[in-house]
Amino acid sequence: MSTQEHTDRGPLDRDELAARVAQDIPDGSYVNLGIGQPTKVADHLAADSGVVLHTENGMLGMGPAAQDDEVDTDLTNAGKVPVTELPGAAYFHHADSFAMMRGGHLDVCVLGAFQVAGNGDLANWHTGAPDAIPAVGGAMDLAIGAKDVLVMMSLFAKDGSAKIVPACTYPLTGVGCVSRVYTDHGVFAVGPDGVTVLETYGLSFDELAERMDVPLQRA
């Protein structure tokens, strides 16, 4: 295996990024897609993939967003968006739903993030701004609640700094919980062994290494 550098093209756009994440989700796995960008991953899962979606408000077998007449106030995802039900679905209460997550039964969870540290620490619930009203929802449960926790985000913040960092400066969501980070500019393995660049998009490994404060390894 070696780092795949795609320098003949620009960064991944949002749909390409979602498709890239979807590509790494094994057929037949049980998956929780976090609120926001990760939701988009569902649109890129093959119809015959057999992937079963979990929503932490109490359902397995969640279908696509509800359209028009399908909207039912009793059936929403964790983002409170009306969704649909697929054959083979099951409903359960919150304690059972989070037991399912906490117990490590989900194969994959895809989350957004403000920052990911090279060791896999995750910060995605609070910017640390002193006047912000703290609100965590299921973020901390999700962070520790799947065999594989994938993060999906833009690599660089608006100020140009990389969001994969030596150590998170924002309040943590979970410690050492992330295994991979999918970004517009590259795919990274993170964890106890540090950051390994698996793929780059629009930038070379060396260009990434220059723009990031965390040491990068080639795959």
Next chain:
Amino acid sequence: MSTQEHTDRGPLDRDELAARVAQDIPDGSYVNLGIGQPTKVADHLAADSGVVLHTENGMLGMGPAAQDDEVDTDLTNAGKVPVTELPGAAYFHHADSFAMMRGGHLDVCVLGAFQVAGNGDLANWHTGAPDAIPAVGGAMDLAIGAKDVLVMMSLFAKDGSAKIVPACTYPLTGVGCVSRVYTDHGVFAVGPDGVTVLETYGLSFDELAERMDVPLQRA
């Protein structure tokens, strides 16, 4: 209130004892009847009492023992005897069933006992014989698992010693958990304030006081 002494009659027989216990079970309450003698209490609950029976293997709304064609191997009580289902029943798994008990949601539990101490300690699972195979079942869960734990037993052991004792000599099932003891020779309140004789059958208060090692109080 005063101690009711019934010396113009003999001790309660088993049916009378079951009826006496049934009399103290409030209408509409949720009740677990232990294996053995306590099961008999059900036969003495008025049809319109609205009492709902719990069986710890996973059911509320248990009906009488199954007769002939009613026998269904999938429907038994905690003693593994085939039973029936009443309208309004609900099934649940073991963790939910014992959570219901442990959480203090049952109003009354009626148990048999080897010994009850004056302070409410219960011994009903093990005679302490060195060669006995220990088997506890739900006894310890039941002992701490209802708002009121009633014991139903003969007052005297075969050797003539009283089974309400200053301190249990058999291994404990639960500490200070029993509130009342219903026996053939009398009804007793037990607990932090010691033993109060509520009723006697076939013996007077004084005769009981003479035959028991635990101090007795009049009601």
Next chain:
Amino acid sequence: MTRATVLDTAREAVDGIEDGSTVLVGGFGLAGMPFDLIEALIDQGAKDLTVVSNNAGNGEWGLAALLKAGRVRKVVCSFPRQSDSYVFDELYRSGRIELEVVPQGNLAERMRAAGAGIGAFYCPTAVGTPLAEGKEVREIDGRTYVLEMPIKGDVALISAHTADRMGNLVYRKTARNFGPVMATAATTVVAQVSEVVEVGTLDPEAVVTPSIYVDRVVRVEPRHLQVEGAR
């Protein structure tokens, strides 16, 4: 508790809730939110309440209306900050309401513990984060856990789909959410439902909240809630 009472009005169903009570309020966003019971509680007048719920109210109805009426001293929830949680935001920023933020799964599990007679439990969620600060930490089998305590309510206000006259409850889709857990964790449990049926009508295999947990039931008229459409 003895068998549930089926009442005629939401106002009767919230009778006797005392000032200073801890009130568990079901619902996740709109789904499973007991609107009628909350409105009745505003009418009933209890104040100085601690409310335990996933969110801290939307717009100016439901929980937000209770907050706006100044009845709530403290909110225990996982996600107070929403696009339309301005009533809570204003109370919080002006120091007129306390907030305890609890991870969503811990909120559920802590109530489950209260209902199940568990004294406390070691939980891996929030380890190493600000929400675990000041809490006891313990390593078990090589993993680090935080000690979490039960959350018990004086009252639970929940919304289910159908009740039978004994108080057995079934829910509908993801509106089930916190209802069955809260029903186990409060001294008095009040359920608003869309339908009350005769005893024996519900499938015993499919009852979600057994009658033992339910004290009061009231049927309410369905309301047509406005929700966001598809993304």
Next chain:
Amino acid sequence: MTRATVLDTAREAVDGIEDGSTVLVGGFGLAGMPFDLIEALIDQGAKDLTVVSNNAGNGEWGLAALLKAGRVRKVVCSFPRQSDSYVFDELYRSGRIELEVVPQGNLAERMRAAGAGIGAFYCPTAVGTPLAEGKEVREIDGRTYVLEMPIKGDVALISAHTADRMGNLVYRKTARNFGPVMATAATTVVAQVSEVVEVGTLDPEAVVTPSIYVDRVVRVEPRHLQVEGAR
């Protein structure tokens, strides 16, 4: 785990169970006992097993047959002693099998903890009794609790009534007992069922064990078990 596999024979369903495994075996007496899977396990040959189950076998079939075949090193159960548990009795008295007696509710809750990612929990059951000896004790809010640890299985063998092809399970009456709990607590979960139906056939509101917990499903022929009649 990925989606469940529906297999043709019980023997295939117990493939790969290793010597020394901890096997959770469902059932309470006869109800919910996975007889076919146990027989298949005897055939499969795994030995040195730790079996976690409510009882320790009846007569010479089911769990008792597995014990009799000498495959079990240790039994973790609540109630080994029954009128017809002579196989276990003989093994125990002759020192050929270990026994850990666990109160029935703790057995269920400890498996529930394993399945729910709870590191340990404080439980009021057995406080002050011989079964709490040597365990950590703690007072919380004026009540005394014992620290209990999770029980995790390598394999769970359970019996349900109906499965769909994804592995969603429903049970029947009190045969539900330990099945749904054990299904959450083992690495590999094998369910024998009376019927396998197409996906979409089961009511999503009434599924008791969601498919995520189930790895292998096998349909077995109903057997007519002899049970005691009425008391």
